[in-house]
């Protein structure tokens with residue numbers, strides 16, 4: 734069975750009646766959202782906070798009640814995917830371009846479950862290029878500043894034009910040889926004027942659900 738589907742569905746077992754739930758973005762958490770839709774139809778009482786326009790659309794189609802991010806102070810549980818996870822529970826996120834809203838939602842979540850297939854659990858972060866969201870103004874200058882941190886930033890494109898996030902910004906996919914100190918790099922990136930947010934998530938995950946090729950699921954707790 735598909736590891737993404739296994740992990741996505743397994744995470745939903747932690748959802749309880751009355752919860753405000755952060756709904757992540759991507760093809761793994763898609764399975765969680767689908768399952769939540771089924772449970773809502775059977776009477777589960779939850780409210781979702783979507784992390785992207787695509788997740789908002791999917792949740793609405795499935796009849797999952799939503800609440801706006803602006804109207805809440807805390808989220809009980811967030812379920813989201815990741816592009817890489819290391820044994821310290823540090824993540825690279827943003828492959829789907831939703832990293833800013835995902836980080837904002839994670840930052841007010843009491844608990845966060847990350848759903849991945851086993852290919853994404855890695856000893857060191859950095860094989861996956863780190864997404865960095867930047868304002869459009871002067872992006873060429875921002876690129877030069879980011880490259881001084883030891884990477885090659887590539888402007889993400891879609892249909893031969895720059896990819897634009899739900900927040901109207903661009904994304905650089907940054908190729909580092911290896912990320913040794915995610916905490917330090919997270920801080921240094923966000924200090925560069927023009928950088929809105931980066932895809933390193935540190936201290937923002939407490940449970941990792943890993944769906945495996947042999948159809949088993951590992952649940953890792955911090």
Ligand SMILES: O=C(CO)[C@H](O)[C@H](O)COP(=O)(O)O
Pocket residue numbers: 757758759760761762813814815816825826827828829830831832835
């Ligand atoms: O961070 C994300 C979107 O911004 C996704 O969670 C991440 O890219 C993983 O996606 P998928 O589950 O499709 O592999």
